[in-house]
Amino acid sequence: MVHSGKESQPTIPRRRLLQGLGAAGAVSIAGCFGDDGDEVSFPLQVTFEVDADQADRVEWTQLIAQLWENTGYFEVDVQTHASDDYTNRIFDPAYPENGYVAFLGLSGTYNPESFVDALHGTANQGQCCNVNGLGYDELDEMIDQARFSTDVVEDDALRRERYDEIWPEVQEYAGSSIIHFVEDVWIHSTDVHGFEPTPFVETSLSYALHSPQDEVVTWLDENNTSGETDLSDLQEGGTLHYGLDANIDSFDPPYSLDVRSTFAQELLFEQLVATDFEGNLYPWLAERWEVLDVNDIDRSAYEDYMESVPVEDGAIATDEQVLLQHPEDSPGEDDEVRVLTPETVDDAIDDGVFGMQIRYDLHEGIEFHDGEEFTAENVVLTMERYYNSQLEAQTFDSLLHAVAVDEYTVDLYAQVPDAEAERELPGLYIHSSAQAELPGGDLDPREGTDPVGTGPYVFEEFEDESYYVVTKNDDYWLEDLGLDALEWWDGPEEFPAGPVIDEIDVDIVPEDSTRSGALQTGELHVTEGVPMDDLDDYEADDDFVVNTVTTGLYQFLQYPVQVEPFDDERLRQAVNHLIPREQIVDEIINGYGQPAWVMLPEFARETGSADYDALVEELREYNEFDEERAIELIEEVIEDRGYESSV
Amino acid sequence: MGLQRFILKRLLLIPPILFGVSIVTFALVHLTPGDPVSQMVAMNPNVDAAQEAELRARYGLDDPLVVQYVDWMAGVLQGDFGEVYGSSQDAAGVLVARLPETIALGLFGWVFALVIAIPTGIYAAVKKDQLGDTVSRFLALSGISIPNFWLGLMLILLFPLTLGGWPVLPPRESLASPAMLWYLVLPGITVGTASAAAIMRVMRTSMAEELNKEYVTAARAKGLPERTIILKHVLRNSLISVVTLAATLTAGIVAGSVVVEVVFSWPGLGREFVDAIHGREINLIMAITLFIGLFIVIMNLVADVLYAMLDPRIRYD
Numbered sequence: 001m002v003h004s005g006k007e008s009q010p011t012i013p014r015r016r017l018l019q020g021l022g023a024a025g026a027v028s029i030a031g032c033f034g035d036d037g038d039e040v041s042f043p044l045q046v047t048f049e050v051d052a053d054q055a056d057r058v059e060w061t062q063l064i065a066q067l068w069e070n071t072g073y074f075e076v077d078v079q080t081h082a083s084d085d086y087t088n089r090i091f092d093p094a095y096p097e098n099g100y101v102a103f104l105g106l107s108g109t110y111n112p113e114s115f116v117d118a119l120h121g122t123a124n125q126g127q128c129c130n131v132n133g134l135g136y137d138e139l140d141e142m143i144d145q146a147r148f149s150t151d152v153v154e155d156d157a158l159r160r161e162r163y164d165e166i167w168p169e170v171q172e173y174a175g176s177s178i179i180h181f182v183e184d185v186w187i188h189s190t191d192v193h194g195f196e197p198t199p200f201v202e203t204s205l206s207y208a209l210h211s212p213q214d215e216v217v218t219w220l221d222e223n224n225t226s227g228e229t230d231l232s233d234l235q236e237g238g239t240l241h242y243g244l245d246a247n248i249d250s251f252d253p254p255y256s257l258d259v260r261s262t263f264a265q266e267l268l269f270e271q272l273v274a275t276d277f278e279g280n281l282y283p284w285l286a287e288r289w290e291v292l293d294v295n296d297i298d299r300s301a302y303e304d305y306m307e308s309v310p311v312e313d314g315a316i317a318t319d320e321q322v323l324l325q326h327p328e329d330s331p332g333e334d335d336e337v338r339v340l341t342p343e344t345v346d347d348a349i350d351d352g353v354f355g356m357q358i359r360y361d362l363h364e365g366i367e368f369h370d371g372e373e374f375t376a377e378n379v380v381l382t383m384e385r386y387y388n389s390q391l392e393a394q395t396f397d398s399l400l401h402a403v404a405v406d407e408y409t410v411d412l413y414a415q416v417p418d419a420e421a422e423r424e425l426p427g428l429y430i431h432s433s434a435q436a437e438l439p440g441g442d443l444d445p446r447e448g449t450d451p452v453g454t455g456p457y458v459f460e461e462f463e464d465e466s467y468y469v470v471t472k473n474d475d476y477w478l479e480d481l482g483l484d485a486l487e488w489w490d491g492p493e494e495f496p497a498g499p500v501i502d503e504i505d506v507d508i509v510p511e512d513s514t515r516s517g518a519l520q521t522g523e524l525h526v527t528e529g530v531p532m533d534d535l536d537d538y539e540a541d542d543d544f545v546v547n548t549v550t551t552g553l554y555q556f557l558q559y560p561v562q563v564e565p566f567d568d569e570r571l572r573q574a575v576n577h578l579i580p581r582e583q584i585v586d587e588i589i590n591g592y593g594q595p596a597w598v599m600l601p602e603f604a605r606e607t608g609s610a611d612y613d614a615l616v617e618e619l620r621e622y623n624e625f626d627e628e629r630a631i632e633l634i635e636e637v638i639e640d641r642g643y644e645s646s647v
Numbered sequence: 648m649g650l651q652r653f654i655l656k657r658l659l660l661i662p663p664i665l666f667g668v669s670i671v672t673f674a675l676v677h678l679t680p681g682d683p684v685s686q687m688v689a690m691n692p693n694v695d696a697a698q699e700a701e702l703r704a705r706y707g708l709d710d711p712l713v714v715q716y717v718d719w720m721a722g723v724l725q726g727d728f729g730e731v732y733g734s735s736q737d738a739a740g741v742l743v744a745r746l747p748e749t750i751a752l753g754l755f756g757w758v759f760a761l762v763i764a765i766p767t768g769i770y771a772a773v774k775k776d777q778l779g780d781t782v783s784r785f786l787a788l789s790g791i792s793i794p795n796f797w798l799g800l801m802l803i804l805l806f807p808l809t810l811g812g813w814p815v816l817p818p819r820e821s822l823a824s825p826a827m828l829w830y831l832v833l834p835g836i837t838v839g840t841a842s843a844a845a846i847m848r849v850m851r852t853s854m855a856e857e858l859n860k861e862y863v864t865a866a867r868a869k870g871l872p873e874r875t876i877i878l879k880h881v882l883r884n885s886l887i888s889v890v891t892l893a894a895t896l897t898a899g900i901v902a903g904s905v906v907v908e909v910v911f912s913w914p915g916l917g918r919e920f921v922d923a924i925h926g927r928e929i930n931l932i933m934a935i936t937l938f939i940g941l942f943i944v945i946m947n948l949v950a951d952v953l954y955a956m957l958d959p960r961i962r963y964d
Binding site: 315446463465467518520 | 680681685700701736744800803807808811814815816817819909910911912914919922
């Protein structure tokens with residue numbers, strides 16, 4: 001009852017919604033231009049809007065306002081709003097017409113699309129996170145071409161080249177300015193060796209504990225505090241005390257959205273593939289995979305297998321999982337829409353209607369913590385548990401179906417050709433058969449079920465809002481099979497086949513200063529997010545190691561591209577030159593960030609560019625602080641457009 | 648008979664008081680921008696506007712405020728304080744689960760306050776206007792003036808971080824284990840200090856007053872030892888005002904533990920309350936507020952009743 005069909009709202013990804021809206025949507029957006037009767041004159045009155053709860057962001061907003069005003073061409077009013085209020089404001093579809101410049105932060109992934117589509121994909125407007133309502137069809141098409149076309153699926157190099165065309169295009173268009181990428185700061189005592197975090201806080205611990213793909217392993221050694229160690233010094237055993245900054249809300253993978261829940265699940269559950277630091281994929285629970293088939297189709301190819309379902313209050317009313325929706329239908333406009341559901345998906349696949357077929361051969365001899373053997377059936381059952389779950393939208397954005405071929409072979413199907421399919425499709429935390437049957441949210445110790453996975457640690461104890469303990473899995477499959485079972489493994493012989501620390505003891509401590517204090521008394525070994533003021537002390541202290549990593553979180557501002565004079569890209573390029581990226585990173589966030597010289601962060605360099613360094617070199621000048629160039633451009637706009645100016 | 652009627656009358660007043668508290672709290676919570684759903688979906692790009700509306704409808708958050716209040720009240724009257732949004736727990740369950748931690752902390756603070764305050768108060772009264780009195784009065788004034796969150800931070804800085812011996816992290820042991828006493832020391836002192844100071848001042852004043860009374864002179868004239876006079880006669884009489892104050896302060900200790908629990912990461916009701924406010928957990932905020940309100944009303948009643956029992960001259964109408 002808890003998770004009835006009511007939850008399965010039409011979470012068709014926005015990109016497809018737009019295809020449904022078609023030209024009508026674009027025209028109505030275009031119609032906004034020039035509707036505003038006010039004459040544009042310089043100095044221009046501009047309003048900045050910012051989330052009051054983000055102290056750093058407010059600070060650099062004020063700095064940028066000051067620098068804009070210094071040119072004499074702007075009079076800036078900085079408005080702060082409480083967090084939720086702000087979110088509601090900016091995601092209002094009418095927001096772009098206000099003409100405000102909005103300051104925001106957003107998190108991206110290894111998928112380079114996450115650094116461009118979120119801000120610039122027209123379909124995200126009013127939903128997420130494009131708050132300026134870009135109606136830039138050409139760019140939408142370029143983003144689509146870099147992911148959803150057969151040629152990029154088959155040619156990874158071509159995909160990177162496509163992205164290399166997107167970055168300058170976005171730079172030139174300048175609908176938004178990414179200011180910097182945030183750095184996470186990890187601190188651990190010198191007892192901890194080998195700890196390497198990832199750009200994502202939720203996977204950092206599981207990754208650091210044991211990742212043969214990067215030859216990363218963490219161990220404890222109180223007697224060696226020199227900080228210089230290598231694999232030959234590796235010690236087994238011990239309990240790692242980790243300080244987590246917020247409660248673990250859920251242990252149920254498809255029913256959790258926050259990073260702490262994923263953090264907790266990562267120690268217990270595994271996926272078919274693993275990722276290295278740069279986002280490259282490696283077979284994991286699967287021994288290998290192979291793309292068997294790619295069909296050049298779009299979503300309308302499923303028309304014959306679709307059923308019509310009614311729309312109530314702008315939402316699709318069905319208890320079935322909506323796998324995909326007909327691109328010509330829209331719940332916003334039609335009374336019913338055609339959708340594909342699991343009922344007929346097998347027919348479509350049997351008839352050869354699917355975008356991609358990827359075959360995964362599974363390792364034999366993997367056991368869940370409860371002793372069940374892992375087979376292809378677990379993959380299918382797991383996928384079914386993601387139906388109508390909280391993760392349905394992102395799961396069935398690309399995934400069409402999972403079919404068990406035999407006991408140790410499973411096929412995953414993509415809806416359309418998708419260059420991200422190999423990354424996106426196997427992103428399921430594999431469940432045991434028993435737990436795949438549980439109602440949504442019940443896979444949780446608070447509900448009486450201790451989570452069971454195939455992972456290197458076994459659930460031991462959880463006290464809500466207090467602590468979480470896992471112990472080493474004595475029957476870990478990779479230790480039983482040996483690293484040579486991984487076809488790609490070619491690392492040193494002494495590298496362990498599983499994590500070497502016996503127990504992970506996670507203390508849930510929301511107060512940053514308390515966590516920092518516990519680190520100093522030795523009650524914790526590792527934590528993240530200590531108060532900025534303490535960082536210099538840790539840097540200077542020989543008993544601690546400060547480890548920073550650039551994350552996918554980026555801070556940006558968006559221009560109201562529909563409102564004069566911001567509809568002129570030269571003006572947007574001009575104000576982009578008035579953002580002191582280096583100064584903001586150095587002075588406001590004390591150096592814990594990377595100035596965004598391109599919209600792609602360093603960690604995604606392999607996935608989003610053929611030559612990242614060349615890209616940075618090419619685009620850096622657009623993002624340098626340059627008041628002279630800015631004024632030049634503004635004068636050009638004033639002259640060309642005949643705006644009044646008393647500057 | 649008078650006392651019984653008085654108690655009955657006061658008990659009858661409790662429902663309207665709580666009713667008022669609930670209305671004010673409910674209105675204030677709704678006046679602040681945002682609701683549990685906006686908290687749940689904030690920065691989650693996968694939730695679209697339709698889903699958000701659906702969530703609101705499911706929790707009844709799109710109804711007019713009055714309807715929401717009536718629904719909530721109807722539930723409370725049947726003992727249902729509503730669920731904690733986005734989880735399967737109910738608000739009353741969370742309250743009951745966290746309460747023991749807060750009671751333990753409050754009790755420790757209260758005992759600490761009495762153990763410190765009563766002897767110091769006696770000492771100050773006996774040594775009135777001498778150096779010892781001045782010093783203890785100075786300390787009492789400091790105790791009242793120092794904000795408890797600052798005191799807590801200073802204790803953390805001094806003991807676990809500088810001198811060592813105490814853990815910074817909150818305990819995992821069950822409340823019944825003896826090790827808990829050790830954990831309770833620092834937050835307990837923090838919670839109890841202001842009360843100790845207040846009680847000490849009252850103790851000193853009423854004791855000094857009693858010492859000037861004629862029966863003390865008479866006792867002295869009879870040749871009773873000073874010790875007997877103070878401990879047997881004067882103390883008993885001066886305790887009347889202290890007992891009532893201590894009852895009133897008990898309520899304050901529970902309310903005051905909100906800040907202390909956050910500083911010490913103490914897993915009690917106060918920390919839960921702060922989290923609930925951040926998460927706009929309306930049902931939980933209401934349940935905890937009502938509980939604290941009820942507790943304060945009852946402790947005030949207890950204070951009045953104790954006062955009457957200890958001093959038969961007091962009559963109520």
